[in-house]
Amino acid sequence: MVRDLPDSPRAPHSCPPGGDTGQISLDFLFGIVLFLFAFTYVILFIPGLFSPFDTESDVTTLQGDKTAIWLVEEKLADDKSRPGVVNLSKLTAFMAELNGTDTQKTLLRQEAGLISDIRRLDLNVSVDWLNGTVNTSGNATPSSTSVGQTRRVVKVVNVSLNESGMSGHPLIHEVFTSTSADAVVLFNPAKDPVDLARWRLTDGEQNLTFPNATLIGPRGFLTIVRGSASSFVRGCTPDLELVQAGSVNSDAIPNMVNATTAAPWFDLDSADEVCLYNHRGNLTDAVNIGAGGDDCGDGGATRTLSGANLPPFTSGLSQRRVNPGIEGAETDETDENWASSFGVFTPSCPATEAVISVRVW
């Protein structure tokens, strides 16, 4: 028989009635545990994320930036008021030093601030010319360490603005000879442009006149080439061409006007000369190439030859005035003011752009 029993005494409730406030519910516990797992995961995972970019790579990246700024805006700068303009002779010297002895390299690294008490960083610099030529100096970059690299685009000039004692008229700046191609580079040291109309360029045999309205800018260059233009220039276009039967004639480049059309064409050889006459017919500048090349054949100017003639030109290399725009003692340039070797950068192009990559590790 079932009947309602009177309430019998029971064991007391584990929690007081209505007393489950303050209790940790399962859901909340679950959430918190998940959150903690996720949090721990993130904390553990984040350092792994940056392992390719560990602390050393921050250092090399920053040092790469710093070194590139130092190199482009200070060490190689042509003039600090013209940021991004690099002097070719400084660049050539720097690249040679960085390829030099260990002492030279260490001195450069010190100068760049790469050597400190706690860290000694190495340096490698390459210059990418726009035509695809690449010059690299310094120790080879390692394959295993992180290397910081910064690239700067620079304009490379081979004469600085601050020359004093420069001539007031255009001069022959650089001469390049080879069997298939010649080049003559003129430089105008003046602060005003010069119109070369009716000026003449001769090799003693052939008279070439400049086309009308050929302006050579202030402190500007003018490149005249014979033969394949691409064999001369690092991404620069020549200004004028000497067109020869069988040679390349680019339509984009104006041609020199040949006074006498008969062969032989203007062709520099081992004993020759380059003579520049102004519009009045006066000899403005003359350069002798090798022994025997001493006659500009005009007699328009009194020329005193003293000292040796220029050393024989090496085929495929150029000779250039050491101090651009500064005339030697004679109208005929002898060897005192000219240099024959321009190392890795010969033959030169007056100005061009390049990308300098600085690598630090």
Place this chain on the structure above:
Amino acid sequence: MARGDSGQLHTLEGFSAAVLMILVLIFVVQATSITPLTASAANLHVEAQLQFYGRDILAALDDPFVEGPFNGTPGNLSILKYELLRWDGQEYVWNGSQYVRSGASSVSVNVSPMFRLLSGVLHPNGIAHNLELIYISNSSGDPAQKKWIWNGNPSLNAISVSRTLALHNNVTDISTFSAFYDNTSIGDIDTRTCPPGCLYNIVEARLTLWRL
């Protein structure tokens, strides 16, 4: 009910835990995606490099000390100004191997020194670029914009670098570039006789670079 709340979703706690978890997830997702195009820490160097490129290119182009291939160029003109003055007013686009006039695929290849520098430096490194000109369009000084090189809309992480060019009637010798106004509609904002009204216009060349 006295004993009925076990197993119940505690709304507030559950909600806050969910929010916390979502925040953590977002954080993790943001922290992991290190690609050159995200605004993460590793991108700082990429952006700095782009900025170097842009600043250097404009500085090299606007260097007034002109050497070399400027037969017939009046003095004191930088490459950038010279190219601007002889610009035909057309929009150019990179077609993969050269710059061509937009919408005319086979004509008007531009191989000037400026285009050569831009293509020689930027394209081998996979950097797309736009070059725009902002100039003063009228006497009240309102700016107007023209596209010179346009390779599409830049990405979100693009870098923009500017160079301001002042064109003068006497120095830049606008008169020898007679087609300049017809081509570009960049006009003389100071029409008084020169001098004193020698200012022609002020043009901002804006180069925008981004990673492809």
